[in-house]
Amino acid sequence: MQNTIIEKLSILADSAKYDVSCSSSGGKRKNEGKGLGNAEGMGICHSYTEDGRCVSLLKILLTNFCIFDCAYCVSRKSNDVKRVGFTVQEVVDLTINFYRRNYIEGLFLSSGIFKDSDYTMERLVRIAKKLRLEHNFNGYIHLKTIPGASEELIKEAGKYADRLSVNIELPSELSLQTLAPEKNYQEILTPMGNIKDQLVLVKEEKKLFKSTPSFAPAGQSTQLIVGATPESDRQILALSSGLYKNFELKRVYYSGYVPVVTDSRLPIISTPPIIRENRLYQADWLMRLYGFDAKELLDEQNPNLDLQIDPKLAWALRNRHVFPLEINTADYEMIVRVPGIGLKSAKKIVAARRFAYLSWENLKQIGVVIKRAKYFITCGGRSLETREWDEEAIRRRILFGEKGDRNGLWGSQLDLFQQAS
Template sequence: MHTPLLEKLSILADSAKYDVSCSSSGGKRKNEGKGLGNAEGMGICHSYTEDGRCVSLLKILLTNFCIFDCAYCVSRKSNDVKRAAFTVQEVVDLTINFYRRNYIEGLFLSSGIFKNADYTMERLVRVAKKLRLEHKFNGYIHLKTIPGASEELVKEAGLYADRLSVNIELPTEQSLQSLAPEKNFKEVLTPMGHIKDQLVLVKEEKKLFKSTLSFAPAGQSTQLIVGATPESDRQILTLADGLYQNFNLKRVYYSGYVPVVTDSRLPIISTPPIIRENRLYQADWLVRLYGFGVNELLDEQNPQLDLQIDPKLAWALRNRHVFPQEINTADYEMILRVPGIGIKSAKKIVAARRFAHLTWEHLRQIGVVLKRAKYFITCGGRSLETREWDEEAIRRRIIFGEKGSRASLWGSQLDLFQQAG
């Protein structure tokens, strides 16, 4: 690899690191024995680490040249950074060479927008097409769909990519106009709609014709930046829930705002909102997989997620009237709402109690986190707790541990902290 290409790789890999929507879960592209790579059944890692740990997804931009001037983006046209661009063949060669050296198992390819959306998207598609057709590459490919690209190019991209993503970036049209005035929601949602329609069409055709070509078998995703604009967690989760419902997204990724450029329109922060980002992921999980509604987790009076405790525990503490649940008779849906019980454990409980009356020891063996669950369940009519704990006491015991003196000490410090803040 000659020096100019190494320099391009350094620049364009660094520029791509702020996009978190590169999960590859769901890809099932098989290798029939006549090509390179295999995306079936693999847990493909998603990040490039500086200390040399497992690198299995080549994550780069095609170019960091961009005609847009988004306030939060390190590649915006007014930012004074070193620019570079790969040719289509260079990306193909890098992917194949890295794969053969066992550095990667797939490719995540995004790009700044140069000339226009279609010009950029056509080159992204050409990379995937060359890998699939000329090199018989069966590894994972994730392509970033460029907002404003034509429906034909989006459909072609889905024929060669395992996953497509279109980043919304900001939660409201107002914020988008403020920080990224060249963009609008319509140009983002339109390709999302094209991808969804094509996924539905291919699914129906496959019922009739087994030879129907696959289209983005790992679905589509998007990214939202958290903390660059004033939207509440409730607004963000409501938007995400709408995207899941209306566009069949596999995932919405939340990226805590990182101040990589200076701009008067952006907030001044010392550290990215990592805890808030984590709470949003937890709440998103509850909405997608646990049957919670956004309005159950957040409302107009409480629009922000609790940063001290996870949203499932916060909901349970606010709704003590529905607890305790008897583990031997409770519905599966209610068992899922008990803090300390996940989906796998809930399924095991429902399956096991058909054959035996469950005890606390059974729950331990199943994997229930009893230090959380014991405040919200009974087992055979019995509780592990001999006294009735109020909401604040449970919160403190879970956060700070169960030894009374320690919980009391930390609780007092917490009170002082809250009064001071």
């Protein structure tokens, strides 16, 4: 009996939920004339934009048939699940119908690999092409690039997709060989390199010819699984740093390992490593926007991120010799490293002190989190703290407040935290 569209949608949408690399697009595809949709200035994902809007997309697999047997994947060929697949036209129709009903703002399309990489990639490209050319669809499209796909197909995909992504899957070649023996880093990094080269080429051509067609204007991203293999956070951040530098990725996404299949090669866990995943995102943010290097955040003595406190605070506590900073004279690059001071607040501080000497009240009005920053800065040579606190005391007071410190609640609260982790 032939599967209905609803049955396919239920299965293939559920299978796609483990891929977290769907992000705000960053694309500005305008709707000129009477086309359908508009991706200008909007993030397209199940997430919240800076102004608080929740945006959505149709996130599905083209098929859950797959020739690979990756240990961690719900679509692995040895897994006993119902196999279905959309036709090219079915995905096009679903996207258009969902968009017209205002259910979605774009399409995130991935796929299991059936027959071979090029055969699968060609169908993903055909879907994006039909949406753009036959339906004049200007909404956001994110295509998952299939490892091993040809350079020609990747170039074709970039003509119609706003963002391309190639999942690196695991933090090391050894882990990939162990859990996904049919895959290798070369087949993953080669398309990443092709996308990067094409992005650079188009950028240079646009300087000469404004009419140069766009290529994946929202760039490329990737995803790796955290917790399925023994790599430390230091190894993971070193890999991410290299990917940002060598392939100019927009984002690296970290997915806490979820045990969806049983395999002796996989660890036995009761809950996904959500706190660890969150700390990696925070560290990633520091590398991309705050000027931190991966080697500053973690070293041989500290190979894993502290689960109790965020990476910025952990760095500040390990580097007490750098502080306190005088907020009225410190460089912007150092101000953003102060716990409790974000990018916007740092810019406001630098702008405001050109006209007046800043006080603690001024910093509070600017938006500085005083209860964190007060241990690391002075204002006009004055500190809010009358005594010198050691690293453990600062950690304790920031985590549980000054009342918790005075009343001796640190031990019991820490025990509760560790149990929850």
